[in-house]
Amino acid sequence: MNAQSKIDPGNGAPSREKLVVVGNGMAGCRAVEEILACEPDRFDITIFGAEPRVNYNRIMLSPVLAGEKSFDDIVINTAEWYDENGIALVSGDPVVHIDREIGQVVSRSGRVESYDRLLIATGSDPFVIPVPGHNLPGVVTFRDLDDVDRMLAAADKGGSAVVIGGGLLGLEAAHGLALRGMKVTVLHLMPTLMERQLDEAAGWLLKNELERRGQTILTGADTAEILEKDGHVSGVKLKDGTEIPADIVVMAVGIRPNTQLAKAAGLEVGRGIVVDDHMVTSDPAVLAVGECVEHRGACYGLVAPLWDMCRSLAAGLTAQPRGYEGSVTSTKLKVSGIDLFSAGDFSGGDDCEDIVMRDASRGVYKRVIVRDNRLIGAVLYGDTADGNWYFDLLKKGEDISDIREALIFGQAFAAGGALADPNAAVAALSDDAEICGCNGVSKGQVVSCITAGAHSLDAVRSSCKASASCGSCTGLVESLLAITLGDDAVESGPKTLCKCTSFTHDDVRRLILEKQLKEIPEVMQELHWTTPDGCSSCRPALNYYLLCAWPGEYRDDERSRFVNERLHANIQKDGTYSVVPRMWGGLTSPKELRAIADVVEKYNAPMVKVTGGQRLDIFGIRKEDLPAVWADLNAAGMVSGHAYGKALRTVKTCVGSEWCRFGTQDSTGLGVKIEKLTWGSYMPHKFKIAVSGCPRNCAEATIKDFGVICVDSGYELHIGGNGGIKVRATDLLCKVETEQEAMDICIAFIQLYREDAHYLERTAPWLERKGLDWIKGELFDDPARVQRLGDRFRLSQKYWQVDPWAGRARGAHRELHSHLAEVRPLKLEQA
Amino acid sequence: MSDPVGNWLDIGPTTQIEPGTARTLPVEGGDEIAVFHTMRGEFYALVNKCPHKQGPLSQGIIHGDSVSCPLHNWRISLRTGEALGDDKGCTPTIPVKVDAGRLFLLREAVIGPRAA
CATH class of the missing domain: 3.30.390.30 (FAD/NAD-linked reductase, C-terminal dimerisation domain)
Known part of the structure; x- marks a missing residue:
């Protein structure tokens, strides 16, 4: 190519220096562009290139291989550019020798060119692992257009390809070959693909996606040799003996700076050609730029640093002081769809x-x-x-x-x-911008749903489903509400479970079932918790919801339990505990009373008190003594009274028809039966039951969560009472004739409460929130419902009706009850 | 001090405290210490007393790098001992280090007078 065909106004001026560029790649040409931009008339420029073509965008070879672009698409500098800038391009004729003494380069064809300034931009060479067979026909690298042509030729014949190297380049080659119809296997030495750019999680997602596309990805694969058949590559053998057939093998394990020429010329070379901040080598007349250089100890294999280097080079040459300070690099994988x-x-x-x-x-x-x-x-x-x-x-x-x-x-x-103003950015989004990826809802859809009357997050969630699945777009939806309605007009929805999530209790319970979430970390991941491991509000709630959703399957997480449920006793203000053994229906015996008396004396319990639930509460027990206390109580036949739990607490009874002259039914007997049926069951909150033998109601059944009032004709069943801060009398649920019916409805009601109420919501506020009619409907509209709820309750009881004290008394979770060690300062000082 | 080992009190292997739990270390003539192991795997030690009503922090629910007191749910930073949120107060912290799988507390902080 002859650059002299155009008229150059500066031509012939004696002051022009001669710049020779070795390398017609991205770095060499970019450097020339930068120099021309600063001082267009300073140099006569000659560029030598090894490849027989103009400068093209090497990083776009992958799309060419994949058939997404043609060579013409990726040309950076056309023949016209060289002409217009008066550049002599010597292509397909690499420089083979530099004589710095006289300032000359010699090309392979013998062409000699003198220089005032020399710029080396020889780039890098693919690294070929020197295993047996590495130079067989059919083993190619992925560096230039000729490599691409070789791969395309192989792909035309079909068959199998093995790509050695699961880095950026290897995966792009594999993708191209797979698109061209080859069966591709990628061998990667490390356990994670692109381990220099990706962490384990992203590497795993990538591997999954590539495998889904039909590629075979072998990680931890160490190549032993490349196999040969009839003088051509036939496969790859790994060190573990695995053999993979291959019609072509692509080596893409890395690159190394091409420094041979510079080294032979006596320039200082480390891993690359050593340059200063203005890309000047150890010879002031010789510059170097691109992948062949080493700057401040770093070599780069990506394109972005190269642009920075070229700018600094031009600045240095043209006496501007801005030097190169190294680059921070980023990586994008050019595989379509990933x-x-x-x-x-x-x-x-x-x-x-x-x-x-x-x-x-x-x-x-x-x-x-x-x-x-x-x-x-x-x-x-x-x-x-x-x-x-x-x-x-x-x-x-x-x-x-x-x-x-x-x-x-x-x-x-x-x-x-x-x-x-987070809303500004959201307002700027186009109407078809996707807001909710889970449910495929666009901004336009969300907005029209808001204008149609969905004025709260919850309403949007239920009408167009935006942010109803994973919740990650909740912020966007909230912004859209604010933009569309104005800040003040947005109705606040039901309270979220806690500050760690945008979901309500109901949402979380529903999604646990829908998405089959079975562990606390899984719920937090899938529902996009904003804290790493929740807080003291959500952890116990999630633990309960999971326990309720997956009885027998979910493993209780002690760390998510309040201390009382973890230590199966009630913490008191001084850090000691109180212990309440179960007394069925409030009945006790001399044996039980003796055991309690013995415990009080043996462990110096400062107080014993009769509770409102008809039990005895032993105060002042240290956590270290709890297992021994329980062992003693167990020995007398007593189990945990769950006075500490969000669980069935007590069934309080009056003496009933057995003793009382007014008693209509055996309220004590029924109370004992109900307690035997329901003890050990965990609930959203504490749960109290009472059975009164007549409407005089001595057991105070009408301020309990579930109350039974015996009458001559049967049993009145009451629900939703509370004797606490806000006293609430029960509502009558129904009247039944037999003890069995009373017990069936009792456990059906408990199970409905367990499955529906929010954690820490007593039955009284739950009933007021849901309405008595709703509860009646749920229990009685479908005649089989009571039975089904009861079945689920009994299934859960199979796993939970276990005395938690017994295990501890036998030594389980000893660490919860013992100190790490004790420190005695005097001893320490002597130690 | 010339003997760095002597400055640190070996309180045993890290495996004694499960992640997400805490254990206690009574000190004769001093305040009991709570040693925490967070879910993330960090260890912290605090005097086992909430600045509010002296609740045993070792028995609270541990989340992130804080613990919620079992008595009144004050949230205490394990890093600083400070009450978080709107509550005000501070529990003394004791420097902890992990070395070769064992836990060490700064001896002078365990047995000596403590700065809040």
């Missing part, structure tokens, strides 16, 4: 804080890493829209404390003073 971004440091550490957002249904994983209120790393999978924004924050090192809360939601939510 959005993946990583930047900075994501290895974590004690001083780092992770902010994680997952959206299971959309396959989204976002993690940003913060240290000292600055973003230091980001890994995005599935949704990389904010990659550039994070990268920008990272490079600028800005203090993000003001936007920390919203950081993980991305720029639309957090930036541009959006915290002061």
Whole structure:
């Protein structure tokens, strides 16, 4: 190509220096562009390139391989560009020698060119692992257009491809070959794909997706040799003996700076050609730029640093002081349909804080890493829209404390003073912008649902389903409510379970069943809890909801229990405990009373008291003594009274027809039966029962959660009473004729309460919230319902009607009752 | 001090305290200490007394790096001992270190006078 065909106004001027560029790649040409931009007339420029073509965008080779782009699409500098700028391009003829003494380069064809300034931009070479067979025909690298042509030729014949290397380049090659119809296996030495760019979670999502697309991904795969048949590659053998057939093997394990020429010329070379901040090598007349250089100890294999280097090079040449200070790099995988971004440091550490957002249904994983209120790393999978924004924050090192809360939601939510006005960013979204990924609801749909009358988050959730599944878009929906209605007109919905979630108790209970969530961390992950492990409000609630939803399957989490339920005793203000053994229906015996008396004396309990629920409460027991106390009580046949639990507390009775001259039925006997049936059952809150033998109601059944009043003709069943802060008399639920019916409805009612009420909601407020008619309807509209509720109650009792004291008395959970050690300072001083 | 080992009191292997739980260490003539192991795996030690009504913090529910007192649900930072939210008060903290799988408390903080 001859650059002299155009008229150059500066041509022939004696002051022009001669610049020779070795390398016609992205770095060499970009550097020339930068120089031309600063001083268009300073140099006569000659560029030598090894490839027989103009400069093209090497990082777009993957889309060419995948058939998504053609070579013409990825050309950066056309022949006209070289012409117009008076550049002589010598292509397909690499420089093979540099003579620095006389300032000349020599090309392979023997062409000699003198220089005043030399720019080396030889890039990097693919690293080929030197296993047996590595130079067989059919083993290719992935570096230039010729490699792509070789892969395309192989793909035309079909068959199997093995890609060695599960990094960025290897996966892009694998993707292209798979799209071209080859059966692709990726071999990766490390356990995680792209381990330099991705953490384990994102690497796992990526592997899953690639496997779903039909690729075979073998991690921890160490190549032993490349197999040969008839002089051509036939497969790859791993060190574990596995053999994988292959018609083509792509080596994509990494690159190394191409420094041979510079080394031979005696320039200082480390891993790359050593340059200063203005890209000057150890010879002031020789510059170097791109992947072939080593700057401040770092070599780069990505394109962004290259642009920075070229700017600094031009600045240095043209006597502007701005030097190169190194680059922070980011990575995007160019595999269509897979959005993946990583930047900075994501290895974590004690001083780092992770902010994680997952959206299971959309396959989204976002993690940003913060240290000292600055973003230091980001890994995005599935949704990389904010990659550039994070990268920008990272490079600028800005203090993000003001936007920390919203950081993980991305720029639309957090930036541009959006915290002061988070609605502005949402208002700027287009109508078809997706708000709820789970249910595929657009902004337009949410807005029209709001204008149609859904004036609260809850109403939006129930009408168009936005934010009703995982809740991650709750903030967006709240903004839309505020934008559409004005801040004041938004109706606050039912209270959320706690500050860790945007969901209400009802939502959480429903979603636990719908999504089959079976562990506390799973609920927190799937429902996007905003705290790592909840709080003292949600943890006990979730523990209860799971226990109720999955009886026999869910393993109770002691750490999510209030201390009383963990220690099966009631903590008192001085940190000691009180112990209440069960006395069925309020009946006791000399043996029980003796055992209680003995315990009081043996453990120096300062007080024993008769409780309102007709039990004896032993006060002042130390946590260390509890197991021994229980062992003694167990020995007398007594079990835990659950006076400490959100559970069935007591069944209080009067003496009934057995003794009382007014008694109509055996209220004591029925009370004992009900207590034997229901003890040990956990509830949303404490639950008290009483059975009175006549309407005089000596057992005070009408201020209990469930009360039975015996009458001549049978039993009146009352519900929703409370004798606490807010006294509430019961409502009459129904009247039945037999003890059996009374017991059946008792447990059906308990089970309905257990399955429906919010955690820490007594039956009285629950009844007022739901209405007596609703409860009656639930229990009696369907004649089989009482039976079904009862069956579920009994199933749960199979697992929970166990005396928790007995296990502890035998030594279970000893750590809850013992100190780590004791410190005696005098001994310590001597030690 | 010249002997760094002597400054730290070995209170046994870290495995004695399950993540998400706490255990106690009575000190003769001093305040009982609560040693916490968070779900995230960090260890903290505080005097086992809520600044509010001296509730045993060791028996509270541990979440994040705070504990909710079992008596009145005050939330106390395990890092600083400060009451969080609207409540005001502070419980003395005791420096903890983990070395080779064992827990150490700063000896002078265990047996000496403590700054709040």
